[in-house]
Amino acid sequence: MAKILVVDDEIGIRELLQEILYEQGHAVELAENVAQARNARLNGRPDLVLLDIWMPDADGVSLLKEWSSQGLLDMPVVMMSGHATLDTAVEATRIGAADFLEKPITLTKLLTTVQQVLQRPVVVRTPNSPTPTYKPVTPVSVAAPATTGVARPAQPSVPGGVPVSPVEDVARQGFLGNITLDQPLREARDEFERVYFEYHLQKENYSMTRVSEKTGLERTHLYRKLRQLGIDSSRKRNA
Incomplete structure (x- = not known):
């Protein structure tokens, strides 16, 4: 990226x-x-x-x-x-x-x-x-998180007690939540984006202004993205 x-x-x-x-x-x-x-x-x-x-x-x-x-x-x-x-x-x-x-x-x-x-x-x-x-072109690296006083959740492990990182665990299972990773990248990305935008729409009670602010997308681009993903942005949360 x-x-x-x-x-x-x-x-x-x-x-x-x-x-x-x-x-x-x-x-x-x-x-x-x-x-x-x-x-x-x-x-x-x-x-x-x-x-x-x-x-x-x-x-x-x-x-x-x-x-x-x-x-x-x-x-x-x-x-x-x-x-x-x-x-x-x-x-x-x-x-x-x-x-x-x-x-x-x-x-x-x-x-x-x-x-x-x-x-x-x-x-x-x-x-x-x-x-x-x-x-020279160098790959983008992600800095390791700084050490703080916050306790981290226990890492999953494989038989033998060898710790496994969350990323490795996802790779082994082949799933990210309910999204299978055994599919083309574009389809997996669409599924993730669908879950992502549905989450923010429900959280913000379908307020496009707040969803736009939370996701960092301009409203025009946000509407286009939702239409592309087949998400109905007009629904309202039940009281």
Whole structure:
């Protein structure tokens, strides 16, 4: 899973790209202008940026140049535009863009480009350095939880007394709750998401505003996701 920042002033494009990339297992952050993109980059480096060229407050090429000059271009950036010229694409590549997507962006082209770019070594552009350096792609690691005074539940074990982690236990059983893991990833993910959203809908008494806040999804994307999963969001909990 990668953390991807999508920067585009058109809400329809932002939400469409978010939905597609989310379905592929990526974490997606959205920005509608250069100012929001700049803040998102400073608050935490994404693994990939999809950056529109033409936006109201400033153009994407200028932001790309700014990141390069400040030593912040240590993640791949894919430029997007429906009106850019060849010269613009060449300039963006010279500054440090990893690739270019021409709008309208096809599903196949988007997924292929994202996959290829994420697998490449990252070209790190440093200020006043004409020669870029390369940072190898490393898998995302999960930090071990800090030790606290809270007692942890006992770990399950296999015969012989060897402790088994919860993840290993799930793998051995082949089930996550009532969800069988012996099925294609997309189907297993759909089942998990169905349980996840049903839980939050019932917990929040089908208030879409609160469910949106709890799940971190914009309401438009939330409604689309519920329709896709076949969940009736209009039901009300009985008093």
